[in-house]
Amino acid sequence: MADSDEEYVGDVTEDEDDFPVARNDRTRSGKRKQRGGAEWELSRTWETLVEGADGTISSTVEGLLEAGKRKRLLKDTTPLQRGIIRHVILILDLSQSMSEKDLRPTRYLLTLRYAQEFVREFFEQNPISQLGVLGLRDGLALRVSDMSGNPTEHLTAIQSLKIQDPKGLPSLQNGLEMARGALFHTPSHGTREVLVIFGSLLSSDPGDIHHTINTLIGDKVRVRIVGLAAQVAICRELCTRTNGGDETAYGVALNEQHFRELMMDVTTPPASYSQKQSASSLLMMGFPSRTVEARPSLCACHSKPSRGGYLCSRCGSKVCSLPAECPSCGLTLILSTHLARSYHHLFPLMNWAEVLWRQASRSSACFACGLSFPVVPPEDQWQVTETHAKGMSVSSRYECITCHNHFCIDCDLFAHEVVHNCPGCQSNSVGASHNESDMPDRMDTTV
Amino acid sequence: MNSVDASEHYELGAIDLAPSLLTVVIDTNPHAWAALEDSLPLSKAVANILVFINAHLACNYANEVAVVASHSQKAAWLYPVPNSTSDREGDITMNANGAPAQMNKYRPFRVVEEQVTRRLKDLMDSTSSDDLKGNTSTMLAGALTLVLSHINRRTIAWAEEHGGASLEDAADSGAGSGANRYSASNDDERLQSRILIVSVSGSSDSAHQYIPVMNSIFACQRLQIPIDVCKLSGDAVFLQQACDATKGIYMALSEPRGLLQYLMMAFLPDQRSRRHLVLPTREDVDFRAACFCHRRVVNIGFVCSICLSIFCEAPPGGACLTCGTELDIGEYDVKPALMKRKKKKKKPANGTSAAGTPVSTPTPGP
Numbered sequence: 001m002a003d004s005d006e007e008y009v010g011d012v013t014e015d016e017d018d019f020p021v022a023r024n025d026r027t028r029s030g031k032r033k034q035r036g037g038a039e040w041e042l043s044r045t046w047e048t049l050v051e052g053a054d055g056t057i058s059s060t061v062e063g064l065l066e067a068g069k070r071k072r073l074l075k076d077t078t079p080l081q082r083g084i085i086r087h088v089i090l091i092l093d094l095s096q097s098m099s100e101k102d103l104r105p106t107r108y109l110l111t112l113r114y115a116q117e118f119v120r121e122f123f124e125q126n127p128i129s130q131l132g133v134l135g136l137r138d139g140l141a142l143r144v145s146d147m148s149g150n151p152t153e154h155l156t157a158i159q160s161l162k163i164q165d166p167k168g169l170p171s172l173q174n175g176l177e178m179a180r181g182a183l184f185h186t187p188s189h190g191t192r193e194v195l196v197i198f199g200s201l202l203s204s205d206p207g208d209i210h211h212t213i214n215t216l217i218g219d220k221v222r223v224r225i226v227g228l229a230a231q232v233a234i235c236r237e238l239c240t241r242t243n244g245g246d247e248t249a250y251g252v253a254l255n256e257q258h259f260r261e262l263m264m265d266v267t268t269p270p271a272s273y274s275q276k277q278s279a280s281s282l283l284m285m286g287f288p289s290r291t292v293e294a295r296p297s298l299c300a301c302h303s304k305p306s307r308g309g310y311l312c313s314r315c316g317s318k319v320c321s322l323p324a325e326c327p328s329c330g331l332t333l334i335l336s337t338h339l340a341r342s343y344h345h346l347f348p349l350m351n352w353a354e355v356l357w358r359q360a361s362r363s364s365a366c367f368a369c370g371l372s373f374p375v376v377p378p379e380d381q382w383q384v385t386e387t388h389a390k391g392m393s394v395s396s397r398y399e400c401i402t403c404h405n406h407f408c409i410d411c412d413l414f415a416h417e418v419v420h421n422c423p424g425c426q427s428n429s430v431g432a433s434h435n436e437s438d439m440p441d442r443m444d445t446t447v
Numbered sequence: 448m449n450s451v452d453a454s455e456h457y458e459l460g461a462i463d464l465a466p467s468l469l470t471v472v473i474d475t476n477p478h479a480w481a482a483l484e485d486s487l488p489l490s491k492a493v494a495n496i497l498v499f500i501n502a503h504l505a506c507n508y509a510n511e512v513a514v515v516a517s518h519s520q521k522a523a524w525l526y527p528v529p530n531s532t533s534d535r536e537g538d539i540t541m542n543a544n545g546a547p548a549q550m551n552k553y554r555p556f557r558v559v560e561e562q563v564t565r566r567l568k569d570l571m572d573s574t575s576s577d578d579l580k581g582n583t584s585t586m587l588a589g590a591l592t593l594v595l596s597h598i599n600r601r602t603i604a605w606a607e608e609h610g611g612a613s614l615e616d617a618a619d620s621g622a623g624s625g626a627n628r629y630s631a632s633n634d635d636e637r638l639q640s641r642i643l644i645v646s647v648s649g650s651s652d653s654a655h656q657y658i659p660v661m662n663s664i665f666a667c668q669r670l671q672i673p674i675d676v677c678k679l680s681g682d683a684v685f686l687q688q689a690c691d692a693t694k695g696i697y698m699a700l701s702e703p704r705g706l707l708q709y710l711m712m713a714f715l716p717d718q719r720s721r722r723h724l725v726l727p728t729r730e731d732v733d734f735r736a737a738c739f740c741h742r743r744v745v746n747i748g749f750v751c752s753i754c755l756s757i758f759c760e761a762p763p764g765g766a767c768l769t770c771g772t773e774l775d776i777g778e779y780d781v782k783p784a785l786m787k788r789k790k791k792k793k794k795p796a797n798g799t800s801a802a803g804t805p806v807s808t809p810t811p812g813p
Contacts, residue, residue, distance in 0.1 A: 085752060085755075124669075128755075190752075281752050281774055281775040282749045282750070282751060282752070282758075282761060282762075282765075282767075282774040282775065283749065283750045283751075283752055284747065284748075284749055284750075285747070285748060285749075285750045285757075286746060286747045286748075287734050287735050287736050287745070287746050287747070287748065288734060288746070289731065289732060289733045289734050289735065289746070290691075290730070290731055290732045290734065291731045292730040292731050308730065310734075313746040313747045314747060331747070334750075335734055336688070336734050336735065336736030336757075337661070337664075337688055337692055337734070339736065339750065339755045339757065340657075340658070340661035340665075340736065341661075341665055342755055343658045343661065343662070343755070344658075344662055346754050346755075346756070346769060346770075347658060368592070368593060368596035368597070368600075369596045369597055369599065369600035370524075370527065370528075370597075370600075371600060410599065410600065410603060411596050411599070411600070414595070414596060414599045415592075415596070418595075418599075418666045418669060418670070419592055419595055419596075419662055419663060419666040420662045420666075421588060421592045421659045421662050421663060422592070423589065423592040423593050423596050425589075426522070426586065426588045426589035426592050426656070426659050427521055427522040427523075427586060427589030427590070427592070427593060428520070428521045428522075428586075428589070
């Protein structure tokens with residue numbers, strides 16, 4: 001364990017800002033109201049460290065590590081109705097205040113870097129959505145890149161901002177009006193969202209911003225703001241009112257890590273609150289197959305000769321790229337893989353339950369990767385080890401509540417974050433609940 | 448964290464490139480193999496695959512291999528076997544069999560061969576004819592998920608041993624950024640993993656696993672693990688998409704008897720070598736999807752605008768079967784309005800008949 005020292009430092013600092021948030025997740029919005037928006041609270045992480053029997057804190061540290069991993073994945077698995085076809089405008093503050101160096105290297109450069117990461121992650125999670133980028137500089141709203149579904153366009157546009165300097169004052173109103181204009185014509189079955197990265201404490205507006213807020217509400221645009229300095233009353237009002245009273249849409253970054261988390265939260269498709277907010281409809285779509293022809297022919301979209309392309313599944317005309325609307329018959333053509341990317345939101349994998357020592361003897365190794373679990377200690381030691389951090393399993397085993405197989409923490413993490421499949425459920429066709437004997441016991445372990 | 452340590456760095460510079468992990472998914476669906484009996488029986492195919500695995504192991508002393516069988520009702524590990532006393536088993540069985548012919552065989556070859564054949568035999572013995580009745584599919588999604596879990600485990604373990612690049616990623620993610628934890632960075636320093644699927648089943652059999660299969664494919668895409676498909680029979684819509692998405696090789700063998708030749712020539716090079724090769728791949732890709740309602744493979748579908756579920760026909764009652772939203776069906780699937788055919792009347796007796804039959808206003812109902 002040459003690296004144990006390093007990890008210890010790294011992870012305790014992580015806990016400093018993560019733990020209180022995790023603990024207060026439910027009461028979060030209520031508390032914030034009382035405290036006037038201050039999101040942090042003093043946490044004494046050193047007090048949670050308990051010396052083990054051997055006089056070291058390694059067991060506690062390992063526990064914290066595992067609990068940290070676990071916390072990340074205990075997501076809400078309720079299948080909410082989410083707006084998957086999204087239209088998002090990202091507004092970046094490019095004003096003077098962004099040259100502050102309280103976020104390293106500067107607010108400006110960090111924001112641009114995270115904005116690029118955001119674009120990538122956004123299209124990873126929302127492949128059929130549209131994004132546009134605006135900037136606020138010199139009291140004007142600046143069009144950085146137009147609404148499009150192509151991530152590389154946005155990335156290059158944001159990249160080109162890096163050679164410029166932040167300048168002047170921002171105008172929130174101008175930015176919002178321009179965003180509203182860009183979102184105005186978007187179809188009603190998609191969402192309309194604005195994400196503002198706001199580093200200033202003021203907004204120099206040409207008119208009444210409250211009027212703009214009212215029109216935003218009328219156009220069903222939801223605004224989320226990530227503040228970099230301190231909470232600003234108008235931002236708070238803006239977020240609260242455009243999100244139907246939900247205050248969590250406004251967050252002020254505490255540090256670089258928190259800033260990133262706040263931004264990346266937006267990549268998850270938002271839950272739809274009311275049935276009538278979006279007119280849902282059944283869309284007819286074609287899933288064309290890619291063909292390569294022996295000799296070039298003209299494509300229907302640009303009239304350019306090409307050999308490869310996609311043939312419309314209804315009328316057979318050739319288009320060069322997807323997603324597109326068939327120029328001759330008007331059918332929406334889309335890659336089925338684009339749709340399939342979002343299905344794990346639809347059918348989320350249930351969180352796995354912790355396994356107490358009582359049930360642990362059923363397995364000796366992880367079902368998926370074959371990693372050996374710690375052996376079950378004698379019964380009288382069970383209580384001693386059960387004082388670990390919440391959310392982690394005493395026996396290092398995690399049980400899928402459908403197929404009742406046991407997995408290790410790494411497979412748990414991997415299954416929930418990357419594959420979105422349960423290795424156990426997928427490997428046996430009929431659920432294969434062959435060990436029914438300890439069923440009643442198992443019921444009380446599922447928290 | 449090791450990468451912070453200076454001494455580790457020097458070692459890193461000295462070692463050669465990372466070894467590769469080959470994972471083979473063998474589709475052992477008995478129905479499909481029975482159809483191939485004349486040209487390539489399963490036993491022969493397994494022998495060919497074992498030769499191929501040996502070739503892979505011989506490329507680099509540190510190369511690794513894993514084999515999973517995607518059977519008709521379950522997916523099972525063939526090698527390495529979890530929950531067992533691991534490598535030692537090779538010795539035991541050899542002593543039990545007392546086969547002197549095996550004595551001079553390179554040990555890694557022998558261990559893999561013995562375990563795979565034995566586990567496959569166990570798997571076949573445990574399959575009863577009842578299991579096969581009315582079940583012609585194969586557990587491809589399960590096999591892929593198992594394989595991915597194994598790759599994940601091996602990548603973590605390898606990075607811990609060697610202080611490779613992915614450890615840095617893991618350290619990053621320890622600070623909370625789960626997103627880029629799995630996005631692969633400098634790939635030369637990671638364990639190079641790839642997946643080879645030897646597939647025999649048709650695609651319509653696996654349509655009910657559409658979502659899990661696609662989930663696995665996206666996971667591979669994210670981890671930059673190529674999926675190679677060696678198709679012996681049938682067509683595979685989703686596997687074509689898998690190869691296309693992960694930049695793997697798709698080959699449908701016209702002559703299954705030449706399996707070994709194809710494997711050796713097309714599938715043996717690892718990712719690093721592939722950069723310099725012109726690969727046999729498929730340019731026309733079937734991008735059809737499976738509908739959620741009848742598990743049909745369709746090329747035109749109805750998509751719910753809320754949850755993007757695909758239906759092959761407008762769902763009854765206009766409610767989405769997945770999310771339950773009332774959907775505005777619109778003008779789809781509506782027969783063109785029929786004009787009432789005018790009755791030909793021979794005698795133009797009344798001038799009024801042209802405007803339909805002028806009847807008296809119907810009696811209002813009670």
